[in-house]
Structure formats: C-alpha cells, structure tokens
Amino acid sequence: MIDSDKMREFAETVVSDLTSAGYQALWAGGCVRDQKRQESPKDYDVATNATPDQVRTVFGHKRTIAIGEAFGVITVIGSKTTGNIEVATFRADASYSDGRRPDSVRFTDAKEDALRRDFTINGMFFDPINQQYIDFVNGEADITAKLIRAIGDPHTRIEEDRLRMLRAIRFASTFDFEIEADTYAAVQANADKISAVSSERILLELSLILNNANRKRGLRL
Structure with a gap:
C-alpha cells in the first residue's frame, strides 16, 4: 500500500540523485499543482535535463523501465510503499497529426518544456531540494484566481x-x-x-x- 510520506521522500530522493549526478531535476505537473493548493499529491512526476540514457545510468537498468523512452520518459521503480516515479526529459513537441500525441519530440530546457503543457496550473515546477517554485506560465496566479x-x-x-x-x-x-x-x-x-x-x-x-x-x-x- 502506498504511503504518501514515503512516496514524497522517494520523489525527493529521485531529484537528489539526479542533482548529485550533475543534472537539473524538478517536480513537475499535477504534483506541483496539488502541493500549491495545499493538497497531498496522488503521485509525483520528475522533469530533468538528463536524457533517458543518462537517467538509466544514474538509477541502473534494473531499477528503471523504458516505457516511454521515445518521448523521453523513464520509470524509476520504487517499493510497494513508495510507488514508481516517472522521470521525463525536458522536451518540446513537434506537430500532433493524430490530435493525441506528438509525432516526435526534441529535448530542451525547463522553460520550453513548461510552454508545451496544457494548462497553466499544470505548467509549474518545484525544486524540493531548495524548496522553490519555478513558474514560467503564471500558474500560481491562476490557482489563486x-x-x-x-x-x-x-x-x-x-x-x-x-x-x-x-x-x-x-x-x-x-x-x-x-x-x-x-x-x-x-x-x-x-x-x-x-x-x-x-x-x-x-x-x-x-x-x-x-x-x-x-x-x-x-x-x-
């Protein structure tokens, strides 16, 4: 059974491990929105400038699953109490010819990654190491409003x-x-x-x- 405190600690550890390896890593999306709304996140996603191969090198191939590698997404395997964490490389999307998913992606920085997301409330990042929100899209203002x-x-x-x-x-x-x-x-x-x-x-x-x-x-x- 997932323990919310242990899940959060694991999400912090994932960011810490990537940061210690020399990469930028941040919580992203819904978990940041929920935290800003003073609600407990149901899960955590991490965004990073590390490529999928670099993420797998940091955590090891036995602890990772390359489910969405074509889109820059690697799953880091946790325990039964922490759950898994999806780690996605900062990306910009090409065209969406099927109106569902991008035809291709290219890796980029945090700001451009934020700008390709759906709604401002989901476009914020949080640095759990320095306890700092990073908001390129005015998501915090829209949560307040x-x-x-x-x-x-x-x-x-x-x-x-x-x-x-x-x-x-x-x-x-x-x-x-x-x-x-x-x-x-x-x-x-x-x-x-x-x-x-x-x-x-x-x-x-x-x-x-x-x-x-x-x-x-x-x-x-």
Missing part, C-alpha cells in the same frame, strides 16, 4: 490533443475553478472534434468528471 487557462493559444493546445477539452471541464469541476474566457471559447469552438479521441480516453475522462463531488457542475460545463 481559480482559473483554468490554456498555456499559449488555447486553439493550438486543443488541436494538439482534443481530450484537453474534457480535461479543462474536469479540472474546473473538481477544483471548483472557472474556465478562462478564451480557453472556454476554444473548447466550445472545437467541441465537435472530440470524436477524434478514442472512446476509451473519453470514457476515462467522463468517469473522472462523474465521480467527483462537483459532477453536476461538470455536466453543465
């Missing part, structure tokens, strides 16, 4: 992955946030394109919307 805002052009973000329309609704209903006006307009304008997303992915998002306390608001959105 209770806004779901696409990073950059909302139409572009949705064209990249149409499921982001449902994710915007899920985050807004789960956190009791508003969807920022331009982002909501893009969701409405692209709503008919949701059919490009697989039924499995749609059903998963819908189940997450329906299984939270604000499900009625999610359905209204």
